[in-house]
Amino acid sequence: MEDLSLHILDVAENAINASASLITVEIEEREGEDLLVITICDNGKGMEPQALESALDPFYTTKEGKRIGLGLPFLAQAAREAGGDLEVRSAPGEGTEVRATFSLSHIDLKPLGDIAATLQTLMAGHPEVDFSFRYSGSDGEVVIDTRETGNGKA
Amino acid sequence: MSSTRERPEMAKLKIEDLKEIREKAARTRTLREGTGRARITVHMGTCGIAAGARKVMTALLEEVESRNLTDVIVTTSGCAGLCSREPMATVELLEQPPVKYADLDANRIVEILEKHVLGGEIVEAYSLGIGSERTH
Numbered sequence: 637m638e639d640l641s642l643h644i645l646d647v648a649e650n651a652i653n654a655s656a657s658l659i660t661v662e663i664e665e666r667e668g669e670d671l672l673v674i675t676i677c678d679n680g681k682g683m684e685p686q687a688l689e690s691a692l693d694p695f696y697t698t699k700e701g702k703r704i705g706l707g708l709p710f711l712a713q714a715a716r717e718a719g720g721d722l723e724v725r726s727a728p729g730e731g732t733e734v735r736a737t738f739s740l741s742h743i744d745l746k747p748l749g750d751i752a753a754t755l756q757t758l759m760a761g762h763p764e765v766d767f768s769f770r771y772s773g774s775d776g777e778v779v780i781d782t783r784e785t786g787n788g789k790a
Numbered sequence: 791m792s793s794t795r796e797r798p799e800m801a802k803l804k805i806e807d808l809k810e811i812r813e814k815a816a817r818t819r820t821l822r823e824g825t826g827r828a829r830i831t832v833h834m835g836t837c838g839i840a841a842g843a844r845k846v847m848t849a850l851l852e853e854v855e856s857r858n859l860t861d862v863i864v865t866t867s868g869c870a871g872l873c874s875r876e877p878m879a880t881v882e883l884l885e886q887p888p889v890k891y892a893d894l895d896a897n898r899i900v901e902i903l904e905k906h907v908l909g910g911e912i913v914e915a916y917s918l919g920i921g922s923e924r925t926h
Contacts, residue, residue: 649868663803707836757866773802
């Protein structure tokens with residue numbers, strides 16, 4: 637993956653496949669702590685403990701007929717290469733939270749990339765799902781919520 | 791040694807980026823209301839995304855929007871199992887079997903929209919086969 641916006645799209649697509657009706661994406665730049673935090677939460681079906689345990693194993697997937705699942709391992713790798721880490725919390729019926737941290741000053745931190753294109757792909761491609769996006773950084777804050785802008789579920 | 795000035799500026803969103811995000815999100819309102827005689831599914835698995843599926847999706851959405859095609863549904867799905875042929879998309883016209891296209895890019899998807907979705911003629915140069923896939 638070239639940039640972080642593509643990783644976000646990938647994890648959010650997982651959430652859609654897990655039947656989520658609400659997906660929240662938060663990007664937080666904490667300059668003082670030299671930290672970039674990306675959190676993707678969904679209210680989908682969640683993971684069984686065994687699936688959760690194997691979620692970062694590239695040779696684990698829940699999909700039938702496939703042997704690899706690279707989405708989360710790729711994001712974990714991107715985080716670790718930039719001085720951060722990845723945590724996944726999930727329980728059946730309670731959705732999933734993926735939290736990736738990065739060191740803002742790390743030379744190997746991938747660019748954020750085209751966040752607008754990621755949001756457009758998700759929002760336009762899945763009108764049945766609500767999306768809530770929040771970005772906060774030194775240049776300001778943006779909050780976009782399909783439940784508030786009226787382009788949520790009918 | 792690592793002052794904040796040395797870090798890659800692209801890791802930050804600038805004011806114009808935030809503006810673009812707001813504008814693009816607002817424009818999806820119409821796209822989210824579409825009902826249709828045609829459905830185009832861009833395969834957005836990890837393999838598809840890494841191969842450029844989002845560019846295909848963006849080009850398609852912009853074309854659908856600029857032509858005001860309110861009866862064309864554009865959506866995404868997971869990997870269909872042919873990772874090496876990504877980016878891929880499936881075109882379904884009302885009462886016709888789905889057609890799968892492989893090795894796409896922004897120009898090819900627009901050509902498919904014009905010739906197949908609007909013109910009714912399958913673009914054989916990029917088509918892979920006819921039929922449904924299991925996406926997950």
